[in-house]
Amino acid sequence: xxxxxxxxxxxxxxxxxxxxxxxxxxxxxxxxxxxxxxxxxxxxxxxxxxxxxxxxxxxxxxxxxxxxxxxxxxxxxxxxxxxxxxxxxxxxxxxxxxxxxxxxxxxxxxxxxxxxxxxxxxxxxxxxxxxxxxxxxxxxxxxxxxxxxxxxxxxxxxxxxxxxxxxxxxxxxxxxxxxxxxxxxxxxxxxxxxxxxxxxxxxxxxxxxxxxxxxxxxxxxxxxxxxxxxxxxxxxxxxxxxxxxxxxxxxxxxxxxxxxxxxxxxxxxxxxxxxxxxxxxxxxxxxxxxxxxxxxxxxxxxxxxxxxxxxxxxxxxxxxxxxxxxxxxxxxxxxxxxxxxxxxxxxxxxxxxxxxxxxxxxxxxxxxxxxxxxxxxxxxxxxxxxxxxxxxxxxxxxxxxxxxxxxxxxxxxxxxxxxxxxxxxxxxxxxxxxxxxxxxxxxxxxxxxxxxxxxxxxxxxxxxxxxxxxxxxxxxxxxxxxxxxxxxxxxxxxxxxxxxxxxxxxxxxxxxxxxxxxxxxxxxxxxxxxxxxxxxxxxxxxxxxxxxxxxxxxxxxxxxxxxxx
Numbered sequence: 021x022x023x024x025x026x027x028x029x030x031x032x033x034x035x036x037x038x039x040x041x042x043x044x045x046x047x048x049x050x051x052x053x054x055x056x057x058x059x060x061x062x063x064x065x066x067x068x069x070x071x072x073x074x075x076x077x078x079x080x081x082x083x084x085x086x087x088x089x090x091x092x093x094x095x096x097x098x099x100x101x102x103x104x105x106x107x108x109x110x111x112x113x114x115x116x117x118x119x120x121x122x123x124x125x126x127x128x129x130x131x132x133x134x135x136x137x138x139x140x141x142x143x144x145x146x147x148x149x150x151x152x153x154x155x156x157x158x159x160x161x162x163x164x165x166x167x168x169x170x171x172x173x174x175x176x177x178x179x180x181x182x183x184x185x186x187x188x189x190x191x192x193x194x195x196x197x198x199x200x201x202x203x204x205x206x207x208x209x210x211x212x213x214x215x216x217x218x219x220x221x222x223x224x225x226x227x228x229x230x231x232x233x234x235x236x237x238x239x240x241x242x243x244x245x246x247x248x249x250x251x252x253x254x255x256x257x258x259x260x261x262x263x264x265x266x267x268x269x270x271x272x273x274x275x276x277x278x279x280x281x282x283x284x285x286x287x288x289x290x291x292x293x294x295x296x297x298x299x300x301x302x303x304x305x306x307x308x309x310x311x312x313x314x315x316x317x318x319x320x321x322x323x324x325x326x327x328x329x330x331x332x333x334x335x336x337x338x339x340x341x342x343x344x345x346x347x348x349x350x351x352x353x354x355x356x357x358x359x360x361x362x363x364x365x366x367x368x369x370x371x372x373x374x375x376x377x378x379x380x381x382x383x384x385x386x387x388x389x390x391x392x393x394x395x396x397x398x399x400x401x402x403x404x405x406x407x408x409x410x411x412x413x414x415x416x417x418x419x420x421x422x423x424x425x426x427x428x429x430x431x432x433x434x435x436x437x438x439x440x441x442x443x444x445x446x447x448x449x450x451x452x453x454x455x456x457x458x459x460x461x462x463x464x465x466x467x468x469x470x471x472x473x474x475x476x477x478x479x480x481x482x483x484x485x486x487x488x489x490x491x492x493x494x495x496x497x498x499x500x501x502x503x504x505x506x507x508x509x510x511x512x513x514x515x516x517x518x519x520x521x522x523x524x525x526x527x528x529x530x531x532x533x534x535x536x537x538x539x540x541x542x543x544x545x546x547x548x549x550x551x552x553x554x555x556x557x558x559x560x561x562x563x564x565x566x567x568x569x570x571x572x573x574x575x576x577x578x579x580x581x582x583x584x585x
């Protein structure tokens with residue numbers, strides 16, 4: 021029997037722990053890194069030539085929505101194509117357990133708007149061979165996986181299970197008995213392997229991720245008292261962590277920040293706060309960074325996701341819903357395509373759309389949006405122009421310009437938006453913030469217009485290689501070891517003896533994010549936008565090669581990481 025299953029030979033090692041790079045071999049046996057040094061080829065069943073290549077820990081993505089997709093896509097693509105070896109599911113309070121059988125369709129319907137996941141894909145692809153949270157984890161255990169999965173308990177299904185749909189949606193205060201039952205269910209889920217709990221808490225007004233009918237989700241109207249109860253559970257267990265999207269006030273964020281700090285003090289556990297982002301206009305991220313630095317200085321374990329990707333948005337008004345914090349836009353983009361078309365064509369509706377000051381936050385300024393494609397003859401001449409340029413040519417304002425183009429093409433006109441357009445200087449400050457967790461991929465969500473699962477490849481090629489804002493040593497710490505530490509992964513995110521063998525080998529000079537494309541590979545004959553990667557010679561998950569020269573091997577070596585282990 022060979023001493024090693026695999027030797028990665030003569031690569032430049034970036035260990036994820038910020039130690040200086042060095043050239044060496046890595047020996048892997050039974051899914052574990054067992055030796056690092058100069059090793060004999062004859063001691064391995066397989067030798068992977070890494071000379072001239074970079075060897076690093078696989079990337080750890082803390083913010084995904086692959087809860088359904090994992091059941092039909094073992095790679096959780098596009099994340100798994102870009103060197104990601106571990107993902108955390110159940111973010112933002114969304115989840116698929118516990119769910120009563122009669123509420124399965126309703127649970128999937130909610131995800132069609134807040135995360136823009138195709139309903140037909142979920143209906144055809146999710147096995148629903150569970151009711152309770154532990155049963156769902158058992159189903160995930162049985163499912164073939166080519167990446168590791170760490171699961172949250174989403175509070176939306178928990179609130180509905182305990183209070184019922186109507187009372188949870190109405191934002192009623194749970195009774196003492198209901199709070200006790202929520203605590204019991206969280207204990208039960210964590211006994212089974214959940215890593216903690218997640219929640220989205222926005223207001224009725226400031227909320228761009230809503231239920232299918234445009235109303236707030238149960239967690240958007242839940243009470244601080246409930247969050248405190250569940251934070252106490254983590255404190256009692258001395259285990260787990262919290263992921264929280266919290267934005268109940270634009271004018272006074274201090275109330276939310278004090279609440280986060282209180283939860284950190286009660287639980288004594290890490291909190292992943294979403295998110296630091298560089299937006300055009302005011303540098304609001306600076307205030308957030310200063311607050312996070314203050315938390316760190318005081319020893320509070322408040323960490324934050326940083327939106328380090330510039331993944332553009334390709335969208336049509338058949339699917340677009342990320343201006344839902346505008347009542348006028350939200351109402352106009354609800355319903356069937358025919359209903360949307362009729363509403364967006366009405367001139368009297370458009371004044372409310374003009375008056376909403378934050379409507380462009382998710383796409384970048386509307387004037388900077390580009391018309392990519394239209395079949396309407398009168399607008400073909402404007403393809404590849406920005407809305408601001410078309411405004412000059414037509415004499416219309418930005419709302420009439422973009423909507424007239426959309427309506428003339430039956431809402432099929434394709435637009436391109438950059439959320440961080442005009443904010444490149446601010447983007448550098450976000451990327452360079454030492455304790456921002458790289459990413460916010462939203463992997464598995466917004467599948468028809470977002471490809472942010474590419475962020476690890478983009479980080480290395482744009483921020484490190486092209487812009488030189490971050491060193492490679494720092495980059496691999498931020499992409500792997502740091503998120504693994506924040507989320508309680510055990511022995512992952514680093515290359516060291518005794519760590520699990522989640523390893524990537526890549527060609528730094530050739531590494532690239534490939535152009536966006538449309539593929540019909542989802543259940544229910546649904547399509548999505550993807551961006552593939554170039555330059556990954558090998559991706560290894562738990563000691564098995566899952567990607568070789570940018571091609572999937574089909575190895576299902578990923579694991580359900582109960583308790584992070």
